[in-house]
Structure formats: structure tokens, C-alpha cells
Amino acid sequence: MAIINSIFNLLFKSRMNEIEAVNKHPHSVQELQLLQVLKGAKDTAFGQQHHFADIHSIDIFQQRVPLQHYEDISPYIERMMAGEPNVLCAADIKWFAKSSGTTAAKSKFIPVSQEMLDICHYRGIKDVLTFYMNAFPKSKILSGKGLTLGGSHQVSPLSSNIFCGDLSAILIENTPFVGSFIRSPNKEVALIPNFEEKIARIAQETVSENIVQFAGVPSWNLVLMKYILDYTHKENLLQVWPHLELFIHGGISFVPYREQYQRIIPSKKMHYMETYNASEGFFALQNDLNDEGMLLMLDYGIFYEFVPMSVFGTPQAQAIPLADVQTGVNYAMLITTMDGLFRYVIGDTVEFTSLSPYKIKITGRTQHFINVFGEELMVHNADSALREACRAAGGSVEEYTVAPVFMSVGSKGRHEWLIEFESQPADIQRFAQELDQALCRVNSDYEAKRAAGSTLDTPLVRTLPRGTFYQWMTRRGKLGGQNKVPRLYNTREYAEQLTKL
Numbered sequence: 001m002a003i004i005n006s007i008f009n010l011l012f013k014s015r016m017n018e019i020e021a022v023n024k025h026p027h028s029v030q031e032l033q034l035l036q037v038l039k040g041a042k043d044t045a046f047g048q049q050h051h052f053a054d055i056h057s058i059d060i061f062q063q064r065v066p067l068q069h070y071e072d073i074s075p076y077i078e079r080m081m082a083g084e085p086n087v088l089c090a091a092d093i094k095w096f097a098k099s100s101g102t103t104a105a106k107s108k109f110i111p112v113s114q115e116m117l118d119i120c121h122y123r124g125i126k127d128v129l130t131f132y133m134n135a136f137p138k139s140k141i142l143s144g145k146g147l148t149l150g151g152s153h154q155v156s157p158l159s160s161n162i163f164c165g166d167l168s169a170i171l172i173e174n175t176p177f178v179g180s181f182i183r184s185p186n187k188e189v190a191l192i193p194n195f196e197e198k199i200a201r202i203a204q205e206t207v208s209e210n211i212v213q214f215a216g217v218p219s220w221n222l223v224l225m226k227y228i229l230d231y232t233h234k235e236n237l238l239q240v241w242p243h244l245e246l247f248i249h250g251g252i253s254f255v256p257y258r259e260q261y262q263r264i265i266p267s268k269k270m271h272y273m274e275t276y277n278a279s280e281g282f283f284a285l286q287n288d289l290n291d292e293g294m295l296l297m298l299d300y301g302i303f304y305e306f307v308p309m310s311v312f313g314t315p316q317a318q319a320i321p322l323a324d325v326q327t328g329v330n331y332a333m334l335i336t337t338m339d340g341l342f343r344y345v346i347g348d349t350v351e352f353t354s355l356s357p358y359k360i361k362i363t364g365r366t367q368h369f370i371n372v373f374g375e376e377l378m379v380h381n382a383d384s385a386l387r388e389a390c391r392a393a394g395g396s397v398e399e400y401t402v403a404p405v406f407m408s409v410g411s412k413g414r415h416e417w418l419i420e421f422e423s424q425p426a427d428i429q430r431f432a433q434e435l436d437q438a439l440c441r442v443n444s445d446y447e448a449k450r451a452a453g454s455t456l457d458t459p460l461v462r463t464l465p466r467g468t469f470y471q472w473m474t475r476r477g478k479l480g481g482q483n484k485v486p487r488l489y490n491t492r493e494y495a496e497q498l499t500k501l
Contacts, residue, residue, distance in 0.1 A: 012130040019127070022299045023357040027323045031058055034303035037338050044086045046076060046340065058321050062305075067319065067334065068344045070108050076340070077109050083159045088340025091115055095174075096164040097279035099482060109164055110279045111339045117174055120300040120337075121167075124282030127297065128248055128275060131287045136271075144212030144243055145184045148172065149202070149224050151481030152193040166481040167279045168216070184209050195480035199224045203231040213246035218257040219399070220480050221247070223470070225264055237265050250275040252484050253362070255383040256397050259390075260422060276362060279482070280346055281337055284360055293359030298322075301338045306331035309349055312366060319343065327352045330378065332366050349378065370488045372404040373413045373455050375446040377439070379487045385438035392434040395425035399469035402488050403495035405460060414457040418498050420464045432461040468501055 022029050038061070042052040055061050066072075073088065080087045081096060091113035099108045112121075133139060151166025165173075172190050175183065185205040192198040202224060214221060225237060232240050244265060254274060261272070276284040276294055281302050284294035296304070305319035309330040319334050333350050336342050347367065350360040364379035371377070386397055398420040407413045417435070425431040436458050440447035449455040473479055486494055 144210035147214040215248035293353035305334040388438035389435040
């Protein structure tokens with residue numbers, strides 16, 4: 001094992017040197033990424049329409065190409081899925097990552113080329129291991145297998161040669177042969193479409209394996225891990241997999257789930273590493289497990305821009321490159337990629353925690369916040385306040401979502417928190433008060449609206465029976481994969497659906 005670690009540590013050291021060089025010259029690296037993407041796409045339909053051949057700087061690119069939402073590029077995507085070449089990118093696109101997101105029921109189909117898989121998604125996975133082994137050179141993670149709870153895929157109805165599915169399924173389907181020796185379950189099981197059948201088969205196949213790490217969305221992995229404990233009649237996962245040491249998570253905030261994981265994996269040697277890997281690309285990863293910020297990866301064939309959320313969606317909205325960002329500002333993130341996404345509004349919001357090197361944390365979604373009363377409540381505010389309320393008043397949260405309660409004659413507005421507790425606080429009223437105070441501490445706009453009860457009343461906490469969110473997601477056809485429980489929404493649509501259950 002020591003020899004294997006030594007060999008791989010030499011490879012990891014070489015990559016660490018590359019990353020350090022990139023972070024010394026971030027702006028020139030980013031401009032080079034953009035120019036390479038434009039050069040590759042200059043002869044495509046989109047490239048000719050926007051005269052990519054004549055663009056030689058970031059400024060000209062921003063002047064010539066407008067911000068793009070999925071609705072803007074969907075006609076091009078449909079042409080690509082019908083088999084037409086050179087529409088958005090020159091690469092032969094066989095795969096489309098299917099993502100409905102959490103802001104609309106309409107499915108999105110994101111083109112994924114083999115080149116994007118190689119220099120972005122798979123490079124990101126390798127870099128996770130690079131940083132982890134750099135931090136823990138004596139780790140035994142190379143001696144066992146990784147468990148990945150992925151999605152599924154199907155043949156697109158538009159063409160027999162085009163496939164679509166969750167990004168995780170595309171990654172599994174295209175993993176090099178050698179990957180089958182270090183990953184579990186086998187591909188057949190990993191790609192089972194039915195989530196409940198999938199986790200049952202995964203449990204059967206993996207309990208006898210030496211699983212040392214697992215990866216995926218925290219919520220669905222928690223469902224799987226609890227199933228495995230029931231299946232094996234064990235009290236914790238270390239009794240099933242004694243060498244377990246790493247959970248690579250992403251997709252949603254880990255904050256509401258951390259305590260539950262620490263209970264089922266009671267080990268100080270267990271590590272948790274956050275990544276930012278979306279259907280559109282692998283963007284960032286946690287290079288220091290003691291720092292919540294994720295290192296923005298600048299050499300993955302992606303050019304980044306950012307729009308301050310204070311002006312997002314207004315005529316004044318202008319995107320800025322990496323060189324102009326500031327810490328502590330909430331930004332909507334835009335990407336330009338080799339797979340034909342140009343100035344694409346990905347839908348996530350981020351905040352920079354460091355500018356040297358550039359590190360970010362995900363703060364929410366461009367459409368997932370509550371600002372009915374001018375309070376501008378973001379997901380990271382809600383997660384943080386909920387954690388403080390649990391510490392102060394007791395309790396542990398399984399899932400939650402928040403909706404506005406609109407003003408009426410004789411009553412102020414307020415927020416309704418629909419919470420499924422793993423363990424319920426002894427006093428819900430005190431929990432609501434602690435939650436309110438925590439929100440005031442983390443969000444000054446909320447605090448201003450709560451001042452003297454001028455606009456907002458205290459939060460209304462509604463407890464839901466165990467399994468409610470699972471049942472709701474099942475009815476919506478959103479079990480597993482990259483599907484996420486929407487945390488905040490400006491209407492009562494989701495709240496009404498949940499309360500009817």
C-alpha cells in the first residue's frame with residue numbers, strides 16, 4: 001500500500017504544481033480558456049451568427065454575445081438532438097445531460113462532449129483525489145472502492161444515436177474500463193432507473209465490498225445509507241465498512257445533513273469534501289477541508305462571468321469577468337464552455353470567500369430565494385439559521401422548505417417553514433423564536449423587516465410527518481439523481497402541495 005501511495009503521490013504532486021501555476025496567473029488563464037473555446041466554435045451556426053472569428057478579447061465577446069438562458073438556446077439544442085452538426089459546438093455530441101433543475105418542470109438537455117468529459121468532469125474527479133491525497137498522504141483510499149449513487153439514462157426519442165440522462169449516469173456509462181475495478185456497484189445496477197429498486201440492489205452488492213469512500217447528493221445518499229443499516233441490521237456504517245473515510249458531496253448544501261452523517265459514521269477519521277459539479281460542468285472543489293470555500297478551477301475549458309444579484313434580471317445587469325469580482329457579494333454565475341454554452345446563466349448564485357486564490361461558496365439559486373417583503377432570504381441564510389436553531393432549541397432536521405405567507409387585512413407577512421424533523425425539538429415555539437433570531441443575525445435585510453414587527457411577523461414552523469418529502473418527491477417523479485428539494489420559493493406552490501399530503 002505504501003508503494004502504491006508513493007507512486008500516485010508523485011502524479012498528484014505534478015498536478016498540484018500545475019494548479020499552483022494556474023492560480024498565479026488566473027486572469028490570463030481565463031482569457032486563454034475563452035479564446036480557445038471561441039476558436040473551436042467559430043465555424044458553428046452560433047459562432048458564425050455572432051462572428052466568433054473576429055473576437056479577440058473579453059470585452060468584444062461581452063459586447064457581441066448577449067446573456068443566454070436555457071430558453072434562448074433550446075432551439076439550437078433541439079437541432080443538435082435531431083442530429084444536426086456544428087450548431088453550438090464542433091464536437092460530435094452523443095450525450096445530453098437531462099436536468100429539470102428545481103425552478104421549472106420543463107426538462108433541460110445540456111450537450112456533453114467526450115472532450116468536456118475528459119478535460120472537465122473527469123479531471124475534476126481526479127483533482128478531488130489529488131487534493132485529498134495531498135492532505136492525507138497516508139490515506140488508504142486507494143486500497144478500496146468508491147460507491148457512487150448515480151442516475152439513469154435512456155435513448156432520446158429524437159434520434160436513435162443520441163442518449164440522454166443524469167450527468168452521473170453519463171459519467172458512469174463513459175468511465176474507462178479500469179474504473180470498474182475501483183467503483184461499486186457494477187454499471188448495470190448503477191443505471192437502474194427505479195430509485196427504490198436501485199438502492200436495494202446497491203445494498204445487496206456493496207455490503208461485502210471494501211467501500212472506503214462514497215459520492216453524490218447528501219439527501220439521496222442518506223436515504224441509501226439508512227437503507228443499508230436496516231438491511232444489515234447494523235447501528236452505524238463503520239460496522240459495515242470499517243475503512244470508510246471520505247464522502248464527496250455536492251448538489252445541495254451539506255449543512256442540514258452533517259449531524260445525521262456524523263451519527264451514522266461515528267469516526268473522527270471520516271472526512272467530508274464538497275464539490276461543485278453540475279450538468280454544465282465541474283466548476284469548483286474544496287481543496288482545504290478546514291475552509292468552506294471551494295477552489296474555482298480555472299483550466300477546465302470554462303470561462304466564467306458574474307452578475308451581482310442586486311441588479312440581476314434588470315436592464316442594468318452587466319456581467320463582469322473574474323478580475324473584477326469582490327468578496328462578500330452575491331453573484332449569479334455565467335459560463336462559456338466548449339460544448340456550446342455561451343454566457344449561459346447556469347441558475348446558481350455564488351459568493352467569493354477568497355480572491356487569491358479564487359474560492360467560492362454556493363449561496364442558492366437565481367430563482368430560489370424569498371424576497372416577497374424585501375428580505376432577500378437566500379438558501380445559505382436559511383441553512384445557517386436552521387443549524388443555529390437546532391443547536392439552541394434541540395432537534396435535527398431531515399428536510400425542509402420555506403414559503404411566504406402573504407399579508408392580508410389586519411396581518412403582517414411571514415415565512416412558513418415546513419420541516420420534517422429527524423428528532424423534533426421539545427418546544428416548537430422556542431425553536432421558531434431561535435430560528436427568527438438566527439435569521440436576524442445572518443441577514444440584515446430580514447432583520448430590518450422584522451424590526452419592531454414592522455413588515456414581517458415571526459416565522460411559522462409547521463412540522464411534517466417523517467417521509468413526507470420522500471413521498472412528495474416520489475409523486476413528482478424526482479427521486480434520486482440530481483433532483484433536489486427546493487428550499488425557498490417566492491410562491492406557495494410547493495407549500496400547498498406538501499400540506500395536502
